[in-house]
Amino acid sequence: xxxxxxxxxxIGLDRVGIVAGISQVMAExxxxxxxxxxxxxxxxxxxxxxxxxxxxxxxxxxxxxxxxDIGKKLGVQVIVQHEDVFRFMHRI
Amino acid sequence: xxxHPEEILETINMVTNEHLDIRTVTMGINLRGCSHPDxxxxxQQIYDRIMxxxxxxxxxxxxxxxxxxIPIINKRISVTPIAIVAxxxxxxxxxxxxETLDRVAHEVGVDFIGGFSALVQKGMTPGDLKxxxxxPQALASTKKICSSVNVxxxxxxxxxxxxxxxxxxxxxxxELTRDSQGLGCAxxxxxxxxxxxxxxxxxxxxxxxEPDCVINVGVSGPGVxxxxxxxxxxxxxxxxxxxxxxxxxxxxxxxxxxxxxxxHRLGAQFGVLDLSLAPTPAVGDSVAAILEAMGLESCxxxxxTAALAMLNDAxxxxxAMASSSVGxxxxxxxxxxxxxxxxxxxxxGSLSLDKLEAMTCVCSVGxxxxxVPGDTSPATISAIIADEMAIGMINKKTTAVRIxxxxxxxxxxxxxxxxxxxxxxxxxxxxxxSETFIxxxxxxxxxxxxxxx
Numbered sequence: 111x112x113x114x115x116x117x118x119x120x121i122g123l124d125r126v127g128i129v130a131g132i133s134q135v136m137a138e139x140x141x142x143x144x145x146x147x148x149x150x151x152x153x154x155x156x157x158x159x160x161x162x163x164x165x166x167x168x169x170x171x172x173x174x175x176x177x178x179d180i181g182k183k184l185g186v187q188v189i190v191q192h193e194d195v196f197r198f199m200h201r202i
Numbered sequence: 203x204x205x206h207p208e209e210i211l212e213t214i215n216m217v218t219n220e221h222l223d224i225r226t227v228t229m230g231i232n233l234r235g236c237s238h239p240d241x242x243x244x245x246q247q248i249y250d251r252i253m254x255x256x257x258x259x260x261x262x263x264x265x266x267x268x269x270x271x272i273p274i275i276n277k278r279i280s281v282t283p284i285a286i287v288a289x290x291x292x293x294x295x296x297x298x299x300x301e302t303l304d305r306v307a308h309e310v311g312v313d314f315i316g317g318f319s320a321l322v323q324k325g326m327t328p329g330d331l332k333x334x335x336x337x338p339q340a341l342a343s344t345k346k347i348c349s350s351v352n353v354x355x356x357x358x359x360x361x362x363x364x365x366x367x368x369x370x371x372x373x374x375x376x377e378l379t380r381d382s383q384g385l386g387c388a389x390x391x392x393x394x395x396x397x398x399x400x401x402x403x404x405x406x407x408x409x410x411x412e413p414d415c416v417i418n419v420g421v422s423g424p425g426v427x428x429x430x431x432x433x434x435x436x437x438x439x440x441x442x443x444x445x446x447x448x449x450x451x452x453x454x455x456x457x458x459x460x461x462x463x464x465x466h467r468l469g470a471q472f473g474v475l476d477l478s479l480a481p482t483p484a485v486g487d488s489v490a491a492i493l494e495a496m497g498l499e500s501c502x503x504x505x506x507t508a509a510l511a512m513l514n515d516a517x518x519x520x521x522a523m524a525s526s527s528v529g530x531x532x533x534x535x536x537x538x539x540x541x542x543x544x545x546x547x548x549x550x551g552s553l554s555l556d557k558l559e560a561m562t563c564v565c566s567v568g569x570x571x572x573x574v575p576g577d578t579s580p581a582t583i584s585a586i587i588a589d590e591m592a593i594g595m596i597n598k599k600t601t602a603v604r605i606x607x608x609x610x611x612x613x614x615x616x617x618x619x620x621x622x623x624x625x626x627x628x629x630x631x632x633x634x635x636s637e638t639f640i641x642x643x644x645x646x647x648x649x650x651x652x653x654x655x
Contacts, residue, residue, distance in 0.1 A: 117210055147207055158207045171268060189214060191271035193205065198459040199452045200209040 114163040115144065115193045118177065122186025124155035132157075132188065135180045139173045140165035155186070160193065217272060221425035221487040222453065224460050225480050226276040227263050228316075228401035230408035230416040230473060231255045233282040241293040245302040248287070252279065252306045252315075255415050255470075260311040262467050266460055274460065275622075279307065280406035280418075281317035289329030296333055300340030300347045307346040314389075316406030318349040321396070323358040324645070334364070337371050341386035342378035348404035354394035354591035356598045360646040365591065368392050369584030369640065373607055376576070380609045383617045387606040388539075388571065392587050394594030394601045399474045400530040405567075405602060416473035417465035418530060421457030422480040423449070424541075425487040427517075431495040442496055443516045450477060450520025458525045474529030477521035478566060479513075481541035483624040489513075489534050490543025490553075501543055502553025510534060511564035531600060533566030539619060539626035540571055548627045555586075555629050563593055568602035573617045573626035576609045583607065585636030588646075596649055 120132060133143065136159075145160040174190050181188035216222035236247035260277045267274045281303070288296055300318055307315045318340055320330040337349050351368060354360040372387055379386035391405040398409020401418035408416070430449045431442055457475045465472035481488045490501035493509045514533045521528045536558065538544045547553035555572065562568045568590050574583075587603045594601030608617040611628045618625045 117205065119210055119214055121214075149207065151211065156207070156211065158210055160205075174268060189271055192269045194459060195270040195272060195456065196205045196210055196213055198455045199213055200205070 114168070116141075116161045116163070117191050117193050117196060118159040118161050119189045120157040120181070120186050121154055122184070124150070125184065128155065128157065128184050128186060131180050131184050132177070135176050136161060139168065139176065141168070141173065216423070216426050220423070220429045221482065221484050222423045223273040223275050224419060224457055225422040226278050226401050226403075226420040227259075227274055227461070227464055228278040228280055228406055228418045228420065229256050229259050229468075229470065230280045230399065230412055230418060232408060232412065232414045233287045237287050237290045239290050239292050241291045241298060244288065244291055245298060248281070248299070249302055249306050252281070252303075253310065256310045256312065258468060263464055266463055266467075270460065272456060272460065276313045277311070278401065278403060278406065279310070279312050279315045280401070280408045281315065282408050282410065283317055283319040283321055285320035285327070285330045285333035286410065288333065289327060294332055295339070296336040297339045297343060300336070300344050304344035304346050312346070314346050314348050314403045316348040316350065316403050317408060318347050319351060319407040321352045322361055322364045323352055323355045324361060326361070326364060334367060334371060337390060338374040338378045338386065341375050341389055348389045348406065350391040350393055350396065350405045350407060352393040352396040353587070354595050356395060356595050357648055357652045359648040360394070360588065360591045360595060362588065362640070362645060363643045365584050365588050366640050366643055368587060369580035369582075372583050372605060373580050376607045376609055383611070383619070384606045384608040385619060388604065388619055388623050390604065392591075392603045394591040395599060396602075397530050397600055401476050402478060402480065402531060404604060412473070413471045415470045417461055417468065417470045418473040418476065419457050419461035419464070420476040420478060420480070420530065421453050422478060423453045424479045424481045424489050424492060425484070426453060427479060428486055428488065428491045428495055431492055439496070439512065443512055446513060446516035447520035450517045451524045453477065454521040454524035454528070458527065472527065474527050475521075475525050476530030477517060477528055477532045478530070479517060479534040481535065481537065481544075482622055483540060483542060485542055488541045488543035489536055490541055490547055494543065500550055500552035501547040502557045506557065507560050507564055510536075510561050514565040531566040535567060535570060536561055536565060537571035537604075539573065539617070539624040540622060541624070545625065545627060548629060555631060559589060559593070562590065562601055563597060567600055568594070568604075570602065570604050571606070571623065571626055572604070573606045573608055573611065573628045574631050575613055575628055576607055576611045578607050578631055579637070581635065581637040581640040582631055584640045586631070588640070592646070596651060598651055
């Protein structure tokens with residue numbers, strides 16, 4: 111593992127408060143947003159964030175659970191993955 | 203952002219819709235230090251040794267799965283062939299060794315332990331004979347043990363005494379696991395040129411040339427290749443080959459990343475990445491479906507061997523580019539019971555045992571998860587094995603036979619195993635006898651291909 115950066119992907123129907131809700135949980139876990147993009151793909155709201163972990167006590171499992179919970183509340187799917195998975199798969 | 207959103211969504215789509223997964227993380231453990239004449243001491247030593255190495259395997263693998271968001275389906279262990287390490291035991295029956303391995307598998311939480319094995323391509327030692335004769339009872343009295351016997355290599359030829367014996371062992375295993383329709387046979391493989399670092403079951407064992415403790419990873423993804431091929435617009439075969447190569451590349455890269463991280467965290471050596479297209483009973487996650495996507499009406503018809511040869515070759519080329527540690531079996535698997543497309547092809551009458559045998563000439567691994575009628579004679583089973591071993595020996599490749607003679611079944615019946623093992627339609631075998639040929643015994647000498655020095 112080369113860094114502590116995660117890609118957070120949010121997919122679902124667009125509605126008010128998605129960005130607010132997600133970023134609120136991230137702040138609670140001291141996770142910084144390094145980059146953010148959103149687009150509509152195949153009629154679905156798609157938001158991709160590059161997140162940096164700032165806290166020494168960061169626990170991935172707890173963060174993933176919190177993100178999954180907020181996703182359920184907002185009716186969207188939230189996936190948190192280490193950035194290496196995309197780097198390895200698509201880059202040489 | 204250096205990573206393109208489309209790449210991120212492609213990866214997520216591969217996992218959520220196309221069944222991309224790491225099929226197995228297999229820890230290879232050397233048991234050579236455990237030998238002891240007293241089987242009780244021996245069993246205790248292998249128990250301690252495996253617990254020591256694999257205690258954290260499952261937890262670590264689950265952590266990695268969370269970290270990368272890529273499912274890791276199976277966690278497994280392979281050990282030094284038991285025939286070697288139990289050679290010194292003064293007990294004839296090695297069932298208690300299998301039971302010890304089964305107990306440790308339950309305790310560390312792995313799905314299977316492979317290595318209740320013997321390598322007898324040139325001849326059988328007393329330890330090999332003890333192990334082979336213990337296989338039926340060992341598979342009947344355990345849940346998580348996988349057994350394999352290597353009876354041929356390109357260098358040594360085919361040990362026809364062992365081939366003849368395995369026909370009886372397979373029948374006996376089926377009888378002892380009659381209640382589960384011969385399930386024991388699904389955990390027993392007969393090999394030619396068995397790889398020493400294969401992470402896939404039922405044929406995994408930890409070869410004698412391997413390090414003390416090693417992590418081998420098996421990646422899969424017929425579903426991903428199937429979708430990629432189907433998304434092409436009127437492609438030439440060259441376009442299809444390119445597409446398969448690129449897809450295999452991506453799958454392999456992901457497997458290597460996972461394997462290295464697991465090995466690093468467990469303090470084990472990273473061994474190989476086995477890039478095999480291993481189908482599952484899930485719809486679309488099928489090697490037959492890929493062949494049909496190439497333009498065949500039904501898998502098994504004329505052209506299937508050519509299509510499979512191209513698929514297998516393209517997968518290897520993509521994999522070889524992506525990782526310098528590609529090993530194990532690495533190729534397309536064609537297990538009938540585990541592949542919806544293969545099952546359908548058999549039911550439609552387009553895929554026969556003979557065509558499957560031809561297909562094994564151009565892919566890994568062999569006649570895999572084939573159900574044949576319950577009254578098939580041991581000599582016929584041995585002859586089926588001998589044919590497959592000859593293909594492996596002459597073509598310098600791994601071939602294997604995993605055949606189920608489900609007691610009481612006839613052609614047209616279906617044998618249900620459930621889970622990843624799926625269900626197998628019972629296929630007809632030739633009715634002419636091979637009895638005299640198999641009874642001759644001895645050895646088929648090493649072929650001219652063995653003289654490479």
